[in-house]
Amino acid sequence: MNKEIIASDSSSIVDRPDWDRYFMEIAGVVARRATCMRRRVGAILVKDRRILTTGSGLRHCREAGCLRERLGVPSGERAELCRGLHAEQNAIIQAALHGVPIEGSVLYCTNQPCTMCAKMLVNAGVRRIVFTGSYPDELAMDILGEAGVEIMIFRG
Numbered sequence: 001m002n003k004e005i006i007a008s009d010s011s012s013i014v015d016r017p018d019w020d021r022y023f024m025e026i027a028g029v030v031a032r033r034a035t036c037m038r039r040r041v042g043a044i045l046v047k048d049r050r051i052l053t054t055g056s057g058l059r060h061c062r063e064a065g066c067l068r069e070r071l072g073v074p075s076g077e078r079a080e081l082c083r084g085l086h087a088e089q090n091a092i093i094q095a096a097l098h099g100v101p102i103e104g105s106v107l108y109c110t111n112q113p114c115t116m117c118a119k120m121l122v123n124a125g126v127r128r129i130v131f132t133g134s135y136p137d138e139l140a141m142d143i144l145g146e147a148g149v150e151i152m153i154f155r156g
Contacts, residue, residue: 019049020130023108024154026051031110035060036084037069039111041133043087045095045126047105053094060084076136079116088117092124106130115140122147130154 017025023046031042045052060083061069068081079086085093088109095102103125107113111133113121118140121129128150144151 020108020152020154021156023051023106024110024130024132024156027108027110030054030087034084034087035062036082037061037066038075041087041109041111043091043107043109045091045102045105045107047102052100052102052105053091053098076114079114086114086117087111088113089120092120095124102126111135112137113140113144115143118143122149128152132156 023044027042027044029042030044031040034040034042042054044054064083067083068078071078071081073081088107091107092102094100104127105125106128107121107126107130109129109131112131112135113129114135114137118137122143126149129144130152132154141151
Protein backbone atom coordinates (compact mmCIF):
# COMPACT_ATOMS: atom_id res chain seq x y z
CA MET A 1 0.00 0.00 0.00
CA ASN A 2 1.29 3.41 -0.89
CA LYS A 3 2.02 5.80 1.94
CA GLU A 4 0.15 9.03 1.34
CA ILE A 5 0.74 12.19 3.28
CA ILE A 6 -1.83 14.91 2.96
CA ALA A 7 -0.32 18.31 3.61
CA SER A 8 -1.84 21.69 3.92
CA ASP A 9 -0.05 24.96 4.20
CA SER A 10 -1.11 27.38 6.88
CA SER A 11 1.23 30.18 5.83
CA SER A 12 -0.24 33.53 4.87
CA ILE A 13 0.80 35.64 1.91
CA VAL A 14 3.35 37.57 3.98
CA ASP A 15 4.91 34.42 5.43
CA ARG A 16 7.88 32.71 3.90
CA PRO A 17 6.66 29.56 2.10
CA ASP A 18 7.95 26.18 3.21
CA TRP A 19 10.01 24.22 0.68
CA ASP A 20 7.12 22.11 -0.62
CA ARG A 21 4.96 25.17 -1.27
CA TYR A 22 7.89 26.99 -2.89
CA PHE A 23 8.64 24.16 -5.33
CA MET A 24 4.95 23.45 -6.04
CA GLU A 25 4.46 27.10 -6.97
CA ILE A 26 7.41 26.88 -9.37
CA ALA A 27 5.90 23.69 -10.89
CA GLY A 28 2.72 25.71 -11.39
CA VAL A 29 4.65 28.35 -13.33
CA VAL A 30 6.28 25.60 -15.42
CA ALA A 31 2.77 24.26 -16.19
CA ARG A 32 1.87 27.65 -17.64
CA ARG A 33 4.52 26.99 -20.33
CA ALA A 34 2.93 23.66 -21.28
CA THR A 35 1.70 23.42 -24.84
CA CYS A 36 -0.82 20.57 -24.56
CA MET A 37 -4.31 21.65 -25.51
CA ARG A 38 -5.91 19.15 -23.10
CA ARG A 39 -3.90 19.27 -19.87
CA ARG A 40 -1.28 21.71 -18.65
CA VAL A 41 1.14 19.91 -16.35
CA GLY A 42 4.36 21.21 -14.87
CA ALA A 43 7.08 19.12 -13.24
CA ILE A 44 10.44 19.91 -11.71
CA LEU A 45 13.09 17.66 -10.24
CA VAL A 46 14.73 18.93 -7.05
CA LYS A 47 17.64 17.64 -4.99
CA ASP A 48 19.11 19.22 -1.89
CA ARG A 49 16.65 22.10 -2.34
CA ARG A 50 18.04 22.90 -5.79
CA ILE A 51 16.08 22.67 -9.02
CA LEU A 52 17.75 20.15 -11.33
CA THR A 53 15.48 20.24 -14.39
CA THR A 54 12.10 21.30 -15.67
CA GLY A 55 11.96 20.41 -19.35
CA SER A 56 11.46 21.85 -22.80
CA GLY A 57 11.03 20.37 -26.20
CA LEU A 58 9.58 20.20 -29.68
CA ARG A 59 6.79 21.95 -31.47
CA HIS A 60 3.61 20.76 -29.78
CA CYS A 61 -0.13 20.73 -30.34
CA ARG A 62 -0.58 24.48 -29.99
CA GLU A 63 1.55 24.95 -33.10
CA ALA A 64 0.91 21.71 -35.02
CA GLY A 65 -2.62 20.80 -33.94
CA CYS A 66 -3.75 17.96 -31.69
CA LEU A 67 -4.22 14.62 -33.45
CA ARG A 68 -5.79 13.05 -30.36
CA GLU A 69 -8.35 15.84 -30.23
CA ARG A 70 -9.15 15.44 -33.95
CA LEU A 71 -9.62 11.67 -33.50
CA GLY A 72 -11.67 12.04 -30.30
CA VAL A 73 -9.24 9.96 -28.21
CA PRO A 74 -10.24 10.02 -24.51
CA SER A 75 -7.84 11.38 -21.90
CA GLY A 76 -5.34 8.79 -20.69
CA GLU A 77 -5.49 6.71 -23.88
CA ARG A 78 -3.25 6.40 -26.96
CA ALA A 79 -0.51 8.68 -25.61
CA GLU A 80 1.70 7.58 -28.52
CA LEU A 81 -0.42 9.80 -30.79
CA CYS A 82 0.54 12.92 -28.85
CA ARG A 83 3.39 15.11 -30.11
CA GLY A 84 4.30 16.08 -26.57
CA LEU A 85 5.76 14.28 -23.60
CA HIS A 86 4.47 14.21 -20.09
CA ALA A 87 6.14 16.85 -17.92
CA GLU A 88 7.75 14.16 -15.75
CA GLN A 89 9.25 12.44 -18.78
CA ASN A 90 10.55 15.73 -20.09
CA ALA A 91 12.25 16.53 -16.77
CA ILE A 92 13.98 13.12 -16.76
CA ILE A 93 15.09 13.47 -20.38
CA GLN A 94 16.43 16.98 -19.83
CA ALA A 95 18.48 15.67 -16.88
CA ALA A 96 19.95 12.91 -19.05
CA LEU A 97 20.64 15.30 -21.92
CA HIS A 98 22.54 17.72 -19.68
CA GLY A 99 24.27 15.09 -17.52
CA VAL A 100 22.39 15.97 -14.33
CA PRO A 101 22.11 13.04 -11.90
CA ILE A 102 18.60 12.80 -10.43
CA GLU A 103 18.93 9.73 -8.22
CA GLY A 104 17.53 10.59 -4.80
CA SER A 105 15.67 13.63 -6.09
CA VAL A 106 12.13 14.85 -5.42
CA LEU A 107 9.60 15.42 -8.19
CA TYR A 108 7.17 18.31 -7.75
CA CYS A 109 4.32 18.00 -10.22
CA THR A 110 0.98 19.68 -10.78
CA ASN A 111 -0.66 16.27 -11.39
CA GLN A 112 -0.30 12.71 -10.15
CA PRO A 113 2.04 10.78 -12.46
CA CYS A 114 0.59 8.18 -14.83
CA THR A 115 1.79 4.55 -14.91
CA MET A 116 4.41 5.15 -17.60
CA CYS A 117 5.84 8.16 -15.75
CA ALA A 118 5.74 6.27 -12.44
CA LYS A 119 7.86 3.47 -13.93
CA MET A 120 10.34 5.98 -15.35
CA LEU A 121 10.58 7.90 -12.07
CA VAL A 122 11.16 4.70 -10.07
CA ASN A 123 13.89 3.56 -12.47
CA ALA A 124 15.50 7.01 -12.43
CA GLY A 125 15.82 6.81 -8.64
CA VAL A 126 13.35 9.54 -7.67
CA ARG A 127 12.67 8.99 -3.96
CA ARG A 128 9.74 11.34 -3.29
CA ILE A 129 6.88 12.79 -5.33
CA VAL A 130 4.79 15.79 -4.33
CA PHE A 131 1.74 16.57 -6.47
CA THR A 132 -1.51 18.51 -6.38
CA GLY A 133 -3.89 17.41 -9.13
CA SER A 134 -5.36 13.96 -9.46
CA TYR A 135 -5.08 11.57 -12.38
CA PRO A 136 -7.20 8.40 -12.51
CA ASP A 137 -4.37 5.85 -12.45
CA GLU A 138 -4.33 3.45 -9.50
CA LEU A 139 -1.62 1.28 -11.05
CA ALA A 140 0.79 4.23 -10.99
CA MET A 141 0.20 4.66 -7.26
CA ASP A 142 0.67 0.91 -6.70
CA ILE A 143 3.98 0.95 -8.59
CA LEU A 144 5.26 3.94 -6.63
CA GLY A 145 4.20 2.34 -3.36
CA GLU A 146 5.81 -0.98 -4.21
CA ALA A 147 9.06 0.83 -5.00
CA GLY A 148 8.97 2.70 -1.68
CA VAL A 149 8.64 6.14 -3.26
CA GLU A 150 7.19 8.59 -0.74
CA ILE A 151 4.04 10.25 -2.03
CA MET A 152 2.72 13.55 -0.74
CA ILE A 153 -0.53 15.04 -1.97
CA PHE A 154 -0.03 18.76 -1.53
CA ARG A 155 -3.09 20.75 -0.59
CA GLY A 156 -1.95 24.33 -0.38
